Amino acid sequence: MVKLDVVDFAILKLLQENGKKPYTEIAKQIEVSEGTIRTRINRMLQDGVFEFIIHIDPNAIGLNVQAIIGITTKLGQQEAVARHLNQYPEVRFVAAFSGRHDLILQAYFSSNEDLVHFVNKELAKLDGIVSADVSIELKQYKDTFSYMAQTES
Known part of the structure; x- marks a missing residue:
């Protein structure tokens, strides 16, 4: 460290x-x-403490639908499913979590139709997925990449 x-x-x-x-x-x-x-x-x-990135507002580039998708996988398939999900350009984040879902991903789409296609065509054909729980962002209250407390200067 x-x-x-x-x-x-x-x-x-x-x-x-x-x-x-x-x-x-x-x-x-x-x-x-x-x-x-x-x-x-x-x-x-x-040392990899940080990297310079550009944070793009998804709405500004036409990605108006943000979805958080909880995935339940077959036993032993979590890693393979996660690796496959990493390949989709719509998917911004994939991680294994404890709790109700084995994997949680964040993905951005131009429209609800694109999201429906992703779930019903792309996710449906992946061997190893038992179920997907899709939640669409309705309103955003905070979006930050800051992990340090903001203090008065």
Whole structure:
């Protein structure tokens, strides 16, 4: 496990607020050199602490239907089903969970018809799926990739 210190966490907090923030500005706010910021960010990137990504609003690109689908698999088929689900471009997230479903996935579709096709044609043909419980997002209250508490500066 990578050891992070106060400076690393301060850098991460500022990058989460604005991933395009210049290193010079981060350095001023944390009161360290720009070289320190550059070195720390490169180390954290190399160590896999974080990655720079673009968070696209699905609605802005025509993906107006978000579904959370709970999958129950046949015993011994969970891994194979998960690997197969990973191949679908509509599927953003797949994970094994304890509880009612063996796998839970998040997927985005242009329309309800596309979702129905995915469930009735694509999921239905996968050997190893016993059942699928589909929930459609009605209203979103929060969507973040921040795992650090937001504190006042």
